[in-house]
Amino acid sequence: MDVQLLVTCLADQLAPEVGEATVRLLEGLGHRVRFPEAQTCCGQPAFNDGFPDDAAVLAARTVDVFAAADPVVVPSGSCATMVRHFYPGLLARTPHAEAARALAARTFELSEFVVRVLGRTDVGARFSGRVTYHDSCHLLRELGIRDEPRRLLAAVAALELVEMGYAEHCCGFGGAFAVKFPEVSVAILDAKVARIVATGAEAVVANDTGCLIQLAGGLRRHGAAVRTLHLAQVLAPAPDV
Amino acid sequence: MAAPAADDFRARAAAAAGDAALHRKLDVASLRFLDERAQVFAALPDAEARRDRARAVKAHAIASLATLLPQLEQRFTANGGVVHWARDAAEACAIVLDIATRAGVRLVVKGKSMVSEEIALNAALAAADIEAVETDLGEYIVQLAGEPPSHIITPAIHLSQDDVADLFARRLGEPRHATAEALTAAARRVLRTKFRAAGMGVTGVNFASAESGALVVVENEGNGRMALTLPRIHVALMGIEKVVARDEDLAPMLELLPRSATGQSLTSYVSLVTGPRRPDEMDGPDEVHLVVLDNGRTRLLADPIMREALYCLRCGACLNACPVYRRIGGHAYGYAYSGPIGAVIAPALLGVERVADLPYASTLCGACRDVCPVRIDIPHLLLEWRARIAAAVPRSWGERLLVRAWRTIAASPPLYHVATGAMRAAFAVVAHVPALAALLPPLAAWRRGRELPTFATRPFHRRWRERRVASPDGA
Amino acid sequence: MARKTVLDAVRDALADAVVPPLPRLARASAAPDRHVLAARFAREAGTVGTIVHEVEGLGAAISAVAAVLAATATSPRVVAWPTPLARTVATAAVAATPGASLHIVDDAATAPGRDPADDLAAVRAATTDVIAAADVGITEAEYLVADSGTLVLRAAGRARGVSLLPPVHVAVVACDRLVADLGAALAHLRATGARDSCITLVTGPSRTADIEKKLVVGVHGPCTLHVVLLAPPEA
Numbered sequence: 035m036d037v038q039l040l041v042t043c044l045a046d047q048l049a050p051e052v053g054e055a056t057v058r059l060l061e062g063l064g065h066r067v068r069f070p071e072a073q074t075c076c077g078q079p080a081f082n083d084g085f086p087d088d089a090a091v092l093a094a095r096t097v098d099v100f101a102a103a104d105p106v107v108v109p110s111g112s113c114a115t116m117v118r119h120f121y122p123g124l125l126a127r128t129p130h131a132e133a134a135r136a137l138a139a140r141t142f143e144l145s146e147f148v149v150r151v152l153g154r155t156d157v158g159a160r161f162s163g164r165v166t167y168h169d170s171c172h173l174l175r176e177l178g179i180r181d182e183p184r185r186l187l188a189a190v191a192a193l194e195l196v197e198m199g200y201a202e203h204c205c206g207f208g209g210a211f212a213v214k215f216p217e218v219s220v221a222i223l224d225a226k227v228a229r230i231v232a233t234g235a236e237a238v239v240a241n242d243t244g245c246l247i248q249l250a251g252g253l254r255r256h257g258a259a260v261r262t263l264h265l266a267q268v269l270a271p272a273p274d275v
Numbered sequence: 276m277a278a279p280a281a282d283d284f285r286a287r288a289a290a291a292a293g294d295a296a297l298h299r300k301l302d303v304a305s306l307r308f309l310d311e312r313a314q315v316f317a318a319l320p321d322a323e324a325r326r327d328r329a330r331a332v333k334a335h336a337i338a339s340l341a342t343l344l345p346q347l348e349q350r351f352t353a354n355g356g357v358v359h360w361a362r363d364a365a366e367a368c369a370i371v372l373d374i375a376t377r378a379g380v381r382l383v384v385k386g387k388s389m390v391s392e393e394i395a396l397n398a399a400l401a402a403a404d405i406e407a408v409e410t411d412l413g414e415y416i417v418q419l420a421g422e423p424p425s426h427i428i429t430p431a432i433h434l435s436q437d438d439v440a441d442l443f444a445r446r447l448g449e450p451r452h453a454t455a456e457a458l459t460a461a462a463r464r465v466l467r468t469k470f471r472a473a474g475m476g477v478t479g480v481n482f483a484s485a486e487s488g489a490l491v492v493v494e495n496e497g498n499g500r501m502a503l504t505l506p507r508i509h510v511a512l513m514g515i516e517k518v519v520a521r522d523e524d525l526a527p528m529l530e531l532l533p534r535s536a537t538g539q540s541l542t543s544y545v546s547l548v549t550g551p552r553r554p555d556e557m558d559g560p561d562e563v564h565l566v567v568l569d570n571g572r573t574r575l576l577a578d579p580i581m582r583e584a585l586y587c588l589r590c591g592a593c594l595n596a597c598p599v600y601r602r603i604g605g606h607a608y609g610y611a612y613s614g615p616i617g618a619v620i621a622p623a624l625l626g627v628e629r630v631a632d633l634p635y636a637s638t639l640c641g642a643c644r645d646v647c648p649v650r651i652d653i654p655h656l657l658l659e660w661r662a663r664i665a666a667a668v669p670r671s672w673g674e675r676l677l678v679r680a681w682r683t684i685a686a687s688p689p690l691y692h693v694a695t696g697a698m699r700a701a702f703a704v705v706a707h708v709p710a711l712a713a714l715l716p717p718l719a720a721w722r723r724g725r726e727l728p729t730f731a732t733r734p735f736h737r738r739w740r741e742r743r744v745a746s747p748d749g750a
Numbered sequence: 751m752a753r754k755t756v757l758d759a760v761r762d763a764l765a766d767a768v769v770p771p772l773p774r775l776a777r778a779s780a781a782p783d784r785h786v787l788a789a790r791f792a793r794e795a796g797t798v799g800t801i802v803h804e805v806e807g808l809g810a811a812i813s814a815v816a817a818v819l820a821a822t823a824t825s826p827r828v829v830a831w832p833t834p835l836a837r838t839v840a841t842a843a844v845a846a847t848p849g850a851s852l853h854i855v856d857d858a859a860t861a862p863g864r865d866p867a868d869d870l871a872a873v874r875a876a877t878t879d880v881i882a883a884a885d886v887g888i889t890e891a892e893y894l895v896a897d898s899g900t901l902v903l904r905a906a907g908r909a910r911g912v913s914l915l916p917p918v919h920v921a922v923v924a925c926d927r928l929v930a931d932l933g934a935a936l937a938h939l940r941a942t943g944a945r946d947s948c949i950t951l952v953t954g955p956s957r958t959a960d961i962e963k964k965l966v967v968g969v970h971g972p973c974t975l976h977v978v979l980l981a982p983p984e985a
Binding site: 300303304307308327328331332334335338339340341344345354355359360361362366410411412413416429430431434435436439455456458459460462463466467470471487489495496497498500501503504505507515520521522523524525526527529530537539540541542543544545546547548549550551552553555556557558559563567569573574576577579582 | 752753755756757759760761762763764766767768769770771772773775794797798855856871874877878882897898899900905906907908909910911914931932933936937940945946947948949950951952953954955956957958959960961962963964966968969970971972
C-alpha cells in the first residue's frame with residue numbers, strides 16, 4: 035500500500051536517519067512511502083505551551099498537507115498523539131473539522147502501524163547486542179502502546195531485550211519543560227540514565243526523537259557507553275551503499 | 276501556609292532538584308506506594324469499571340452540590356450536629372476559634388486534615404494561645420520539625436528515619452538512632468496524654484453522605500478515632516466538594532481511596548460520624564460541629580472545564596506517580612496541595628497570577644491521570660491553565676512572540692528551511708564555542724546536566740529531495 | 751451570611767451544569783454460603799494482621815478468649831461491652847484466667863448505685879480511665895465484611911473506647927454476622943434504622959508507615975486485633 039510519512043520537525047532536523055530508517059523499514063515490508071514535502075511542524079510545541087490558536091494554524095496546514103487518503107505513519111508517539119488526539123478538538127469548529135477527524139483516524143505511530151495495521155512482528159531484522167526499551171509517555175499513555183515495540187524488538191534476530199526498572203517513567207524531556215525547568219528535567223533524566231546503565235545494555239531504544247535527544251544528552255554527559263536508537267533504526271534493513 | 280510564597284516556585288524547585296538526599300527519601304516512599312497501588316489494583320476485579328463508577332458518583336455529586344449541601348446540613352442538624360459555613364480560610368479559623376473559646380478549650384488534638392493545612396488553623400489557634408497538637412504520626416513529626424507537610428498522605432515523606440530520630444531526641448529526649456517502632460511508641464506515649472486532656476478534637480472529612488448526614492473519616496493509626504471520640508467537642512473541617520448523594524455511594528469511594536493512597540484494600544479505621552453522643556452511648560463527644568468551607572472552590576465549580584478537579588479524593592497517588600514531584604517534593608510547591616493536582620487547584624484557589632509557574636511544572640507525561648482513581652484528566656487541565664495563563668499573564672509575552680514566530684516560520688516551507696538552516700548554523704557554532712551558549716538561554720539551560728544534540732548537516736527534507744532526484748520514480 | 755454567600759455561589763456556579771445520572775452500583779447477588787464468607791473473611795483479615803480464631807460453640811469461644819488473656823499479661827485487666835455475647839464470653843474467660851479482672855462498661859449514667867449528685871462528666875472520665883488502663887478490650891461486631899476483613903462496630907449502648915484504647919482488642923462475633931462486602935453492610939445498617947452517633951469500620955490493628963514507609967503496627971489504637979468467629983456447634 036501507499037503510506038504517507040510524517041517525519042516530524044525534530045527528526046527532520048536532529049535525526050534524519052530516523053526518517054530514512056522508517057522509509058527503509060516500510061519499503062522493505064513492500065510498501066511505497068510518500069513524503070509530502072510541504073510538511074513542517076505539527077504544532078505540538080505551541081499547543082503544549084498554552085498557545086492553542088497558534089497550534090491550530092499549523093494543525094490546519096498539516097491536515098491540508100496530508101490530505102491524501104493513504105495512512106499516515108509517524109515515527110513519534112507524541113506527534114502521532116498530537117494529530118490523533120488533539121487535532122480533532124483543536125479544529126472542531128473550523129472548516130478543517132471533518133478533515134482533521136479523518137486524518138486522525140488514518141494516522142499511526144510506526145510500531146503501532148507495523149504490528150496492528152500490517153500485522154507484522156518479525157520484520158526480518160538483525161541486531162546483535164543487548165538493548166533496553168524506554169516507554170515514551172505519549173506513546174504509552176495517550177496511544178496505549180506498550181507491547182508493540184517490545185514484540186518487534188523481541189523478534190529481532192540476535193537481539194537481547196532487557197527491561198530497565200520503571201521503563202514507563204518519564205525521561206524528563208517534556209518539550210519546553212526541558213529548558214523551563216532545566217534542573218528538574220535533568221534530575222528526572224539522571225534517574226532514568228541510572229536505570230538504563232544498570233541494565234548493562236549497549237543501546238536504549240525509544241520511539242520518539244524528543245526522548246532520544248534527552249536520553250542521549252544525559253548518557254553522554256555521564257560518559258555512559260550506551261547508544262540511543264530509534265526503533266526504526268533497529269528494525270530497518272541496512273541502507274544500500 | 277495560608278499565604279504561601281508560591282511565587283518562588285522556580286527557585287525552590289531548582290534547589291530541590293539538586294538535593295540528592297531528598298530524592299532518595301522521596302523514592303523510598305513514592306516508588307513503594309506506586310508498586311503497592313499497582314499490585315492492589317491488579318488484584319481488584321473490575322478495577323476499571325469501579326473507577327468509572329467512582330467518577331460517576333463524584334460527577335453526580337459535584338453537579339448536584341446546590342441540593343446536596345443543604346440536604347447534608349438538614350440531616351446533620353437533625354442528628355444533633357451543628358453546621359457552620361465559611362467563605363474563606365479566615366472565616367473557617369474564626370469559627371473554630373469561637374467554638375474553642377466559648378468552651379474554654381486550651382488544648383486541641385488534631386486528626387489529619389488537609390483543609391486545616393489549607394486554612395492554617397494551627398497558627399490561628401496559637402495566636403489565641405490555644406495549643407493545637409497534630410496526632411497523625413507524620414503530621415506530628417512535621418509539626419515538631421516546624422515544617423508544613425510535604426505529601427497529602429505521608430506528611431513527613433521528606434524526612435528519613437534518622438532525621439526523625441534526631442528530631443525526637445532533640446524535642447522529646449528520646450534516645451538517638453531509635454527505630455521506627457521506638458519512635459512510633461514514643462509518639463503514642465506523648466499523644467495519649469494529649470488525647471485525654473484535650474477539650475476539642477479537630478478532624479478532616481473524606482466523604483459525607485447527604486442522605487444520612489454521615490461524615491466519613493478514613494485513617495490508619497487510630498488518632499482520628501481518638502480525636503472524634505475522647506474530647507468533649509469534635510469539629511470536622513470539610514471542603515464543599517466532599518459530599519456525595521447516598522450512603523451506598525460511600526462503598527465505591529472507600530474501595531478506591533485506600534487502594535490509591537496506600538495500596539490497602541481498606542484502612543484500619545473508617546469512622547462514620549452522624550452527630551454527638553446519644554444518651555445511651557457511653558463515650559463520644561457532646562458536641563459535633565461541621566465547618567463547610569468554600570475558600571475558592573466555587574471558582575473551580577463555576578468553571579465547566581476545571582470543575583472535575585473537585586472530584587479529587589486527596590489520595591496522593593498523582594504525587595507518587597509524578598516524575599516532577601518525585602524530584603522536588605511537596606515543599607517546593609509552597610502550598611498544602613502539591614504535585615499534579617496541586618498544580619491544577621492552586622491557580623483557582625490562590626489566584627493564577629501568584630502561581631503561574633505551577634501548570635508548566637509538568638512534562639505532561641500522563642502518569643497522574645493513569646493512577647487517578649476518578650480519572651481526573653490532569654494533563655488536560657494543566658494545558659488549559661497554560662492556555663489561560665498565556666492569554667492573560669503579561670510575562671508570557673516574550674514566549675508569545677517566540678511561538679508566533681515559529682508559527683509563521685512553520686506555516687511556510689521556504690521560511691522553515693531558511694530558519695532551520697540558521698538554527699543548524701547556530702548549533703554548529705555553539706558546538707565549537709560552548710561559551711556562546713550563554714547568549715541563547717534555552718541552550719544554556721539545556722547544557723546544564725546534558726550535552727546538546729547535534730543538528731544534522733543534511734536534514735531529512737534535503738535527503739528526500741536528493742533521493743527523489745536520483746530516482747524520480749520513487750522506490 | 752456566609753451560608754447564603756456560599757450556597758448562592760454554588761448555585762450560580764452550577765447554573766449551566768447538567769446533572770449526570772447516578773451510577774447503578776453493583777450489589778452482591780445471592781449472599782454466598784457462610785463457609786465461603788468465613789474463609790474469605792479469615793483470609794482478608796489475616797492479610798492485614800488480624801488474628802482470626804474460627805471456633806465452634808460458646809465453650810470454644812471462651813477458651814480462645816481465655817488463651818488470649820493469658821498470653822497478654824500476667825493479671826490482665828479486661829474491659830468489655832455489655833452486649834450479651836461479649837458479656838458472657840468475657841465473664842467466663844476472665845473467670846478461667848488466674849488474676850484477670852473484668853470491668854463491663856455499662857452506661858455510667860444509669861449504673862446502679864451511682865450517686866445522682868455525681869458530676870456526669872467526671873463519671874464518664876473515670877470510665878474512660880478504666881478503659882484506657884485495661885490490657886484487653888472485648889467487643890462484638892454488628893457485621894463482618896468478608897471482602898475486606900472488616901469489623902463493623904456500633905456505638906449504641908456501648909463505649910467506643912473499648913475497641914480503641916486497650917492495646918489488645920478481641921471481637922467475638924457469631925458467623926451469621928458475615929456479609930459479602932461493605933455495600934451490603936452499609937445497606938443492612940440502614941435497614942435496621944440504626945441511629946448511632948458513630949459507626950466504626952475496623953480492618954486490622956492500628957498501623958502507620960509514616961517513617962520511611964516502614965510498617966509499624968500499633969500506633970494510637972490497638973496493637974493486636976483478634977476476631978473470634980463463632981460458628982454454632984455442628985449437629
